[in-house]
Amino acid sequence: MNMTFPRSAIAIACALTLTLTSSSASAETLLAIDATAPVAKPATGHLKLGTAVAPSGQRLAANNQYLSLDGQPWMPVMGEFHYSRSPADTWEAELRKMKTAGITVVASYVMWNHHEEHEGKFTWQDNRDLRRFVELCAKVGLKAVVRVGPWVHAEVRFGGIPDWVVTSMRTRGDDPQYLRYVGRFYDEIGRQLRGQLWKDGGPVIGIQLENEYNLTGPDQGAQHIATLKKLALKAGMDVPFYTVTGWDGAVYPSGEVTPVFGGYPDEPWGTSTAELPPKETYAFRFDSRVSGDLGAQTAAQAPGTAETDIALTPFLGAEYGAGLPFMYRRRPVVSADDIASMLPVQLGSGVNLMGYYMFHGGRNPVGDSTLEESTASGGYNDTTAINYDFQAPLGPDGQQRTVLAKLRPFHYFMHDFGSRLAPMTVRRPAVTPANPADLKTARVSLRAAGDSAFLFVNNHVRQYPMPVQKDVRFAVKLPGGTVEFPRKGVDIANGAYFIWPVNFDLDGTRLRYATAQPVTRLDMGAAGITYVFAASAGVPVELLVETPSGTTVDAAGAQRQAGSVLVQGLKPGTGKALTVHRQGGRDVNVLVLTPEQAQQLAVGEFAGQRRLVLSAQQAWFDDGALQLRSTGSNRFRVGVYPALAQAPAGVRAAGKDGVFQAFEAQLPERRPSVTVIAERAAQPAPAILRGGLAKAALQPIPEAWRAAATWRIDVAPGALDGLDDALLQLDFTGDVGRLLAGTRMVDDWYYSGYLWQVGLKQLQAAQGQQPLSLAVLPLRADAPVYIPREGRPDFGGQPQLARVNKVDIVPVYRLAIRP
Incomplete structure (x- = not known):
């Protein structure tokens, strides 16, 4: 006989995880969360913001819980895109791609050495035209946050501070000489942004000061951030929001700026040559906001202001990794699920601004020297000299990666339902994983306000298989009563992650619960309203709709009961799952797409x-x-x-x-061709040196390239005829690859097993009339670098490898559909 518990027992134990056993081999696990505590009213007035009202009357604001737009809770999605790392003639199309992907705010560093490599000689033209970039943000309907530094990190030489500053004065503090030059740089930025600020009707809503700042001592600490804010205001940068990064013991003047947070699925800046333990990024956080190590290059001496400010500031993100860079010593390749599974975790931990670094890849400009971070110039990391792919959702040449399709449904959810989620308080189950390495305990969180809630579940941890959470049901105790769902337990598979609604408003009709994720809402006027949900992989779709008097539900297989309709056995797809008819109101249609359809x-x-x-x-x-x-397809x-x-x-x-x-x-099919001819065989590569600030593997010195193998690459004339672009794909096995136009490097790559692509349109512009060649430095079998298991080559007893596996060109077609 099955054992059952009366609802009164569930109410008493609703903060516990209950296991209902039976005499059969099956067992049902009821995960219960108490969400009856009232939500505290937002506290306002303590954050000193800039001018927050636009000429149109639109108002931006922040309280200690969330941001607001015109008095309504606002949950934007912010994506980093570095204008100075991308061709200016592509900016508009790339910004439109970001907007369609659900990005609402574009963030970009202003890298000082990209603009003033030589003292007093500023460059604000072409790919460095900040003003044009923010004007395009406005044109396509995106807001902007300008991250002015002056130290930005960004894997750039000296954190973006020009060589002539670094070598002649004390930086990152209130040194008078340094501040004079910072003030001049800020004045230049202020002139570029004149008329483009929110108060002017422009798109710039925020300024970030410095980056990863935890320095204390004379002329440093919170005092320095306050000084930078004064300099920004003096330069005319009066905006609604001022931010600083809040991790690694950050210090700042409380109330003057708002901290932003982040988290990455691996640590390319680390020194380990093996897989890392499970990252905190995949575990819900109920008492903190910092998601593990984010690679700050200075050491904090004590907990920072962000830790003591938790009750005073909203939980905002700026650097959740939408990908990862490759450092020479550590080259982690991340999957789309490694990235997308972070969203329910961050949202379920209370994040009210999802900010990504990077959302769009790019390439470093080359000045008197290459401008990448390197140990040769005293940096902590060795990054590629030119390539800044970052495994980003949009690649350096605008190509869409799989991860973008996985992220997009979450972004639409935040756009259409973020105003509901933002005021909701995080509710912690009584039973949670003991630590990020606990892979057995279910990872669940809830956010609730009143009788409405969203349930967040994550059963994905990068590189670690998770046990199936078998026969699971949920009991959410709300002020108006406990909602238990689904009717029968479901299995949550390894790798699964999702958001489910509880007491969700369908324009006047209450959806008691759904075992599917809300994606978007479409108002079609007199034709009614359509809500789109996405099925959760491997979980049967079940919806319970309340039907008070005057409300009816049309759905195949609907089970009508007193005051509600239960829909089970629904097959996800592109047809209507159900239609709600409400007396005196418009019809509400519900679509439940398959996970694959939702990603398209x-x-x-x-x-x-x-x-x-x-x-x-x-x-x-x-x-x-x-x-x-x-x-690849026409x-x-x-x-x-x-x-x-x-x-x-x-x-x-x-x-x-x-x-x-x-x-x-x-479209007419095109088959651009390429010929590869071996020119020079590899020689024995020198042993990899160790040292630098990290005391780990160092990028090979220039003279080591004497050992490189080289191939000539001949692209057939007319390769781009009839195409939007074409991707030159370079599949090699070695340590480092360099693409050369004559003797000039135009791109480079660290081998990791992740495919290197270069857009032919930009490549041919950079190549000019010079011959194209590929140089590959051999990868030594004893190289003390981390390459993922999937990419680690079989040396077959050889001491080193340097080979080209395949070089081909993939055509990229473009179709414009105009009504």
């Missing part, structure tokens, strides 16, 4: 209204057009909802895909 979903303005677009191709919205970009297929009045030119109608109107198109 783009939401944006098209043909005069906000629409859903479903396509396997990279998609973004561009001044009324829908842009589709296909890598065939396009797209679904649009609501339907268009007629098929646009250049595509053909392809019937219906559920509620989506389908279109197809095919």
Whole structure:
């Protein structure tokens, strides 16, 4: 006989994890969380913000819990994109891709040595045109946070401070000489941003001062951050928000700035040559905001201001890793799930601004010297001289990576439902993992306000298999009663992560719960309202809809009961899962997409209204057009909802895909070719040296390149004819690869097993008339560097490897669909 507990017993033990056993082999685990405590009212008035009202009357604000826009809770998504690391002629399209991916705020460092490499000679043109970049942010409808430093880190030489400053004065403190030059730099930035600030009707809503600042002592500490803020204001940078990074014991003047936080799924700045223990990034945090080591290059002497300010400031993010860089000594490759699984963890830990570093990759400019961080110039890390791919969702050449598709549904969720989530308080289950290395205990969190809540679950930890959480149900105790779901226990598989709603408002109808994740809401006027959910992989979809008098629900297999309708056995897809009819109100339709379909979903303005677009191709919205970009295939297929009045030119109608109107198109096929000719065999590579600040493997000295093997690369003429771009793919095995135009390096790469791609359009512009070649420094079998297991080559008894496995060109097609 099955054992059951009365609801009164659940109410008493709702803060515990209860295991309901039976005489059979199965067992049911009821994970219960008490969310009955009232939510404290937000505290205001203690944060000293800049001018927060735009000429339009729009107002930005911050309290100790969340940001607000026009008085409503606001949960933006911020993505880092370094304008000076990308070609200016691509900025607008790349910003539009970011907006379609759900980014609402663009952050960018202003790297001092990119603009004033030589004393007094400022460069603000071409790829360094900050003003044009923020103007484009405004044009495409994105807000901007300008991270002015002067020390920014960013894996750039001397943290971005020019050589002539570093070698002649004391930096990162209130040294009068240093402040004169910082003030002049800030004045230059202020002139670039004039008329572009929020108070002027522009997009710039925030300024970040310094970075990873935990220095204390004479003329340092909070005093220095206060000085920088005064200099920024003097330079005209009056904005709603001033931020500093809050990790690694950061110090700042409380109330004058707001700390922002982050976390990464690995530590490329580390020194270990093996896999790391499970990262804190995958564990819910209930008492802290710092998610492990973030690689600050100075050591804190005590807990910082961010720790004592938790009750005074909202939990905002700026550097959650949307990817990772490769350092010479450590080259971790991350999967899309390694990144996307952090979202429910961060949101479930209370984050109210999700900020990524980096969201778009790039390449370093080359001045009198290469401007990367390196041990040769006293840096802690050795990064590639030019390449700054970062495994970012958008690559240096605008290519969409798999991780972007995994992140996008979460971003749409934050855009459409963030105003509900932001005021909600984090509720901690009584039973939580003992530490980040506890892989057995279920990882669950809840955020609630009143009778509404969101449940957050993560069963993914990078490089560590998680046990299946078997036969799980949840009991969420709210002021109005306990919600138990689903009706039968479900298995939460290794690698699963999701957000489920509790007492979710469907425009006047209460969805008691859903075992699917809310994604977006579409208002179609008289045609009604559509809510889109995403099924959770491996979990049956179940929805319980309340049906008070005057409300009916149409759904296949609906089980009608007193005051509600239970929908079980629903097959996810592109058709309507259910429709709610409310007397005197508009119909509400619910779609439940498969996980794969949700990852192909783009939401944006098209043909005069906000629409859903479903396509396997990279998609973004561009001044009324829908842009589709296909890598490797000349065939396009797209679904649009609501339907268009007629098929646009250049595509053909392809019937219906559920509620989506389908279109197809095919462009002329192109097959650009490349020839690779071996020119020089590798010689024995010298032993890798150790040392530097990290006392670890050092990037080989220039003379070591005498041992490199080289190949000539000949791209056939007309390779870009009829194409948006083409990706030169360089698959090699070795230590370091360099792509050369004549004798000038145009790109470089650390071998890791992760594929190196270079956009042919930008490459040919950089190449000019010079011949193209690839040099590969041999990887020694005894190299004291970390390469993931999947990428570690089999040396077969050889002391070193330097080979080209394959070089090819992948065509990139682009189709513009205009209504």
